[in-house]
Amino acid sequence: MIALTIVIPAFNEERRLGATLARVQAYVASHAELASRTVILVVDDGSRDGTVALARAAAVEVLSLPVNRGKGAAVRAGVLAASGARILVCDADLATPIEAFPLLAAALDAGADLAVGSRRIAPTITIDQPWPRRWFGRGFRVLVRYGLGITVRDTMCGFKLFTRAAAHDLFGDARIEGFAFDAEILYLARGRYQVAEVPVAWRHVEGSRVTLGRDVMRAARDLVSIRLRRSRAP
Ligand SMILES: Nc1nc2c(ncn2[C@@H]2O[C@H](COP(=O)(O)OP(=O)(O)O)[C@@H](O)[C@H]2O)c(=O)[nH]1
Ligand SMILES: [Mg+2]
Numbered sequence: 001m002i003a004l005t006i007v008i009p010a011f012n013e014e015r016r017l018g019a020t021l022a023r024v025q026a027y028v029a030s031h032a033e034l035a036s037r038t039v040i041l042v043v044d045d046g047s048r049d050g051t052v053a054l055a056r057a058a059a060v061e062v063l064s065l066p067v068n069r070g071k072g073a074a075v076r077a078g079v080l081a082a083s084g085a086r087i088l089v090c091d092a093d094l095a096t097p098i099e100a101f102p103l104l105a106a107a108l109d110a111g112a113d114l115a116v117g118s119r120r121i122a123p124t125i126t127i128d129q130p131w132p133r134r135w136f137g138r139g140f141r142v143l144v145r146y147g148l149g150i151t152v153r154d155t156m157c158g159f160k161l162f163t164r165a166a167a168h169d170l171f172g173d174a175r176i177e178g179f180a181f182d183a184e185i186l187y188l189a190r191g192r193y194q195v196a197e198v199p200v201a202w203r204h205v206e207g208s209r210v211t212l213g214r215d216v217m218r219a220a221r222d223l224v225s226i227r228l229r230r231s232r233a234p
Contacts, residue, residue, distance in 0.1 A: 003037040005084030009074035010042050011209050013092040014050040017042070020094040021058040027098045039084060042092075045074035070218075071209075072174070072181025079162070079171045087167045091158030093205035100200040104161035107196035113166040114193060116152060116186070117159035117200035127203040136216055143223050144183045150190070152197050155182045159200055166193050175229065179215050180222035187226055 006024060010017055021040065028034045040060040044052050046068030055062045063081055065074060075089055086108060088101060096117050107115035119125050128134065137156065144150050160182070162170070170193070176184040189195055 001037065002039055002084040004034060004086050004088060005039045005041055005078075005082035006088045006090060007075060007078035007082055008040065008042050008090055008092055009045055009071050009078065010047060010051050010055070010092045011045040011068060011071070011074070012047045012049045012051060013209075014047075014054055016093045016205065016207050017051060018054055018058070020092055021055065021060060023094060024090075024098050025058070025060075027101075039082070041078050041082060043074040043078040045069060045071070070178040070181075072179065072184075073177035075181060076171045076174055076177075079167045082164065082167070085164055087162045087164055089158070089160045089162075093207065095205050096157065096159035096200045096202050100159060100198075101161070103198050103200060104159070104196075107198050108161060108163060110196070112194045112196035114160065114162045114170075114189065115196045115198050116154070116182075117157040117202070118152075118154040118197045119157055119200070119202045120153040121197060121199040124199050125202050125204075129204045129208075132212055133208075133210070136212060140180075140183075140219060140223075143220070147223055148183060148187050148227060150183065150186050152186050152195060154197070155186050157200065157202065159202075176222045176226060178218040178222055179210065180219040180226065183223060184226045 024040055028038045042055040042060055042062050044064040046065050052064055079087055104115035144155055170185050170188050173188055174184050
């Protein structure tokens with residue numbers, strides 16, 4: 001039985017992914033309860049660099065999307081293909097170290113259906129993002145809280161653990177393909193699943209794939225569509 005699938009979305013990550021896979025593989029190998037019961041699944045989001053070759057050389061599973069669709073689309077494809085009893089979604093830059101995994105696992109052991117890494121409960125950020133990203137994050141959080149009524153304080157941290165049942169249900173229902181996808185997942189989870197927000201260490205890693213112009217406009221538009229779609233639903 002596969003206990004854990006680690007889904008890593010990757011878009012042109014040949015520079016950052018190698019070190020991440022080495023660290024995740026070493027972590028899995030050194031934990032008896034994970035070794036041989038864990039699958040690492042890299043979801044290549046239409047990369048045009050050496051991401052796929054690098055992942056294959058590291059002997060992890062690879063799911064390749066033919067064209068770039070966005071982080072949300074990549075994570076959804078990976079989650080829906082994952083067979084682990086639990087599914088960890090983590091960014092290719094490992095901005096939150098894999099050593100934070102047991103904190104999220106403990107929240108699921110205690111009854112949560114999903115545990116989201118958070119940078120906003122306690123001060124956990126060691127290297128912060130550049131100021132334009134901080135300001136974008138602030139605006140986004142306000143919209144998510146007051147526009148969608150989501151009380152989770154940090155929806156965007158790229159380190160989340162789900163039970164497979166919750167993940168397949170939520171991602172099966174989700175539509176957002178860009179960066180606002182975690183807001184949609186948490187919106188869909190409201191009143192249906194128990195969500196734990198767990199403080200995790202986080203540091204800004206150079207080489208972010210987020211472009212402020214395109215990705216931010218898309219995220220704003222997507223927040224509106226999350227709201228509209230649900231208000232039309234029966
Ligand atoms: N920006 C972006 N990231 C993507 C896309 N598809 C997958 N990803 C992955 O989503 C994660 C985003 O992390 P990162 O770029 O570090 O974002 P940041 O830490 O929020 O600045 C990385 O693992 C990316 O490789 C995409 O279309 N655009
Ligand atoms: Mg990052």
